[in-house]
Amino acid sequence: MSERYVFWADAVADEIEASDPAEPIVIKGGISPSGVPHLGNMNEVMRGHFVAAVLRERGHEVRHVFTTDDRDPLRSLPRLLADLDGTLVELGDVDAGALGRNLGRPYTDIPDPFGCCDSYGDHFSNLINTSAESLGVPVELISTTELYTDGTLEPSIIKLLERREEARNLLADFQATVDSQYVPFNAICRQCGLVTETITDVDLEAGSVAYRCDGITAGNRDIEGCGDEGEVSLREGKLPWRFEWPAQWRALGVDFEPFGKDHAEGSWPSGRRIAESLLDTEPPVPLTYEWFTLDEEPFSSSAGNVVLVEEVLELIEPEVLRYFFAKDPARARDFSIERIDQLVDEFDRFEAIYFEEITASEEEHARAERVYPFLVDHIEPNRVRLPYTFAAVLGMTDDPELRKAIAQREGHICEDTPSSADADALERVERARRWARRTDNAFNYELKRARIPDVPIDEKTGAALQELAEIAASGADGEELQAAIYELARSHEIDVGDFFATGYRLFLDREEGPKLGPFLAHLDREFVVRRLRREC
RNA sequence: GGGCCGGUAGCUCAGUCCGGCAGAGCGUCUGACUCUUAAUCAGACGGUCGGGGGUUCGAAUCCCUCCCGGCCCGCCA
Numbered sequence: 001m002s003e004r005y006v007f008w009a010d011a012v013a014d015e016i017e018a019s020d021p022a023e024p025i026v027i028k029g030g031i032s033p034s035g036v037p038h039l040g041n042m043n044e045v046m047r048g049h050f051v052a053a054v055l056r057e058r059g060h061e062v063r064h065v066f067t068t069d070d071r072d073p074l075r076s077l078p079r080l081l082a083d084l085d086g087t088l089v090e091l092g093d094v095d096a097g098a099l100g101r102n103l104g105r106p107y108t109d110i111p112d113p114f115g116c117c118d119s120y121g122d123h124f125s126n127l128i129n130t131s132a133e134s135l136g137v138p139v140e141l142i143s144t145t146e147l148y149t150d151g152t153l154e155p156s157i158i159k160l161l162e163r164r165e166e167a168r169n170l171l172a173d174f175q176a177t178v179d180s181q182y183v184p185f186n187a188i189c190r191q192c193g194l195v196t197e198t199i200t201d202v203d204l205e206a207g208s209v210a211y212r213c214d215g216i217t218a219g220n221r222d223i224e225g226c227g228d229e230g231e232v233s234l235r236e237g238k239l240p241w242r243f244e245w246p247a248q249w250r251a252l253g254v255d256f257e258p259f260g261k262d263h264a265e266g267s268w269p270s271g272r273r274i275a276e277s278l279l280d281t282e283p284p285v286p287l288t289y290e291w292f293t294l295d296e297e298p299f300s301s302s303a304g305n306v307v308l309v310e311e312v313l314e315l316i317e318p319e320v321l322r323y324f325f326a327k328d329p330a331r332a333r334d335f336s337i338e339r340i341d342q343l344v345d346e347f348d349r350f351e352a353i354y355f356e357e358i359t360a361s362e363e364e365h366a367r368a369e370r371v372y373p374f375l376v377d378h379i380e381p382n383r384v385r386l387p388y389t390f391a392a393v394l395g396m397t398d399d400p401e402l403r404k405a406i407a408q409r410e411g412h413i414c415e416d417t418p419s420s421a422d423a424d425a426l427e428r429v430e431r432a433r434r435w436a437r438r439t440d441n442a443f444n445y446e447l448k449r450a451r452i453p454d455v456p457i458d459e460k461t462g463a464a465l466q467e468l469a470e471i472a473a474s475g476a477d478g479e480e481l482q483a484a485i486y487e488l489a490r491s492h493e494i495d496v497g498d499f500f501a502t503g504y505r506l507f508l509d510r511e512e513g514p515k516l517g518p519f520l521a522h523l524d525r526e527f528v529v530r531r532l533r534r535e536c
Numbered sequence: 537g538g539g540c541c542g543g544u545a546g547c548u549c550a551g552u553c554c555g556g557c558a559g560a561g562c563g564u565c566u567g568a569c570u571c572u573u574a575a576u577c578a579g580a581c582g583g584u585c586g587g588g589g590g591u592u593c594g595a596a597u598c599c600c601u602c603c604c605g606g607c608c609c610g611c612c613a
Contacts (some may be wrong), residue, residue: 265540265608274588390574
């Protein structure tokens with residue numbers, strides 16, 4: 001019946017169990033360490049993670065591996081890079097020329113532009129690992145280059161080369177450009193290090209292939225080969241992606257793999273058939289996920305539209321971000337930094353439904369009941385969540401005690417909540433303040449201390465402000481000032497809303513802001529008095 | 537052109553697998569609290585569930601078809 005809620009990860013886990021996998025169950029993800037691993041890439045990590053968590057809950061042993069496809073050749077120079085701390089760096093700030101000379105070579109053969117890791121590939125693989133860990137997902141990172149050099153992929157390579165005729169025919173069903181010369185293996189040129197596709201001979205007894213270094217098409221440019229003709233072993237080359245993927249499944253015994261929708265009609269159907277009919281291995285259970293956009297635009301390293309996991313975690317708690325990835329993977333979504341408050345509100349509500357603090361429909365409750373435990377490390381009924389935009393308002397003051405006092409006054413923190421819960425709750429203030437600054441939105445209050453904003457003030461309002469200045473000078477507290485604002489508006493026959501707006505404009509140059517009386521009381525008295533008299 | 541996946545309120549999303557009164561939050565509007573300023577509370581407004589057809593006692597849900605968007609059908613991942 002309809003009140004039963006099926007978490008998508010449960011449905012996938014059912015499918016995996018039905019495929020009768022050996023223990024441990026192997027879940028894989030993988031990306032090419034071509035540059036900054038952005039939030040979109042975390043689909044690859046998180047979709048697998050939820051399925052792994054469900055399977056572990058069911059008592060299975062699970063290996064969650066993640067291949068970094070680091071033997072892929074560098075095809076274009078990313079405009080943005082990132083150092084190991086996750087700080088974004090323009091291409092121009094590193095030795096772009098040195099990178100450019102390495103186009104067409106495997107990532108693991110290219111020096112790290114930051115000089116801190118063994119190679120370009122290692123550098124960005126490290127970043128992938130860091131991002132996954134910051135989301136609380138420990139993955140077993142596997143270098144594809146190592147799978148080649150340590151011989152793990154060799155049996156699959158031999159199989160494919162033995163049956164290269166079949167491989168060619170099979171691939172031709174999916175790709176129109178496969179010709180009679182096609183060999184499902186690329187060599188790394190011994191002279192210049194380029195990945196070259198021209199294989200002139202295969203000698204399986206010697207375990208080698210002969211190649212001619214004809215160059216490589218990378219993006220929209222051709223990289224010229226050195227023309228070298230030589231031989232390399234099967235560990236000194238690379239399978240084309242369509243073959244590499246199923247070879248990884250076979251070598252690692254992969255039972256489940258999520259992938260982006262770009263693979264759904266391309267490499268997945270061919271990979272499945274390659275696995276079944278050429279590699280004699282069972283393909284994994286698939287899961288296609290839709291891509292999401294970042295503030296309405298596609299993620300793009302080249303266009304600079306990227307955000308790192310670490311950046312997002314400066315704005316929201318990890319459990320909120322995990323919540324985003326727990327949503328239906330089939331649906332395309334926008335991840336909006338501008339409106340990240342909506343996501344947080346949605347999470348807070350979801351959490352409150354789980355703890356039965358608010359009423360909700362049966363469906364909502366069933367969903368929260370099932371999914372929420374996968375979002376947090378510990379289920380903590382005593383946690384305190386400040387509403388996100390309220391937290392942003394609290395960010396106007398740097399004083400931690402004042403923040404706490406206001407939160408208490410507004411009833412978000414009780415006297416008897418444990419101080420650790422208070423501290424957790426108040427951490428959100430820092431996050432929300434960063435958000436307000438980053439997006440420069442309505443919560444990014446800035447006190448216009450240096451110069452008085454240009455505010456038109458009529459006679460009545462001027463008189464009322466004079467009186468307010470006197471009240472402020474007399475040492476009135478926040479609530480007294482707040483009451484005075486109302487009373488003065490009435491006694492001077494000014495619209496209350498207009499009078500408040502004038503007050504906000506004098507101090508913030510905005511029409512709205514935090515509760516005005518307490519806000520003014522927090523500022524130094526002399527400044528407030530002089531500003532109300534419009535003397536500074 | 538062919539294939540795959542999406543399209544539910546202004547916005548963000550549940551609900552679609554397994555047919556049973558069209559839902560939530562936010563926003564908007566109105567009212568209340570003898571102080572609207574992240575207010576709070578109460579209420580209201582808000583829908584061709586992308587369009588059309590079919591199956592059914594009954595369709596957002598199943599089937600067919602069309603429209604729109606993304607992706608794939610070159611290379612690469």
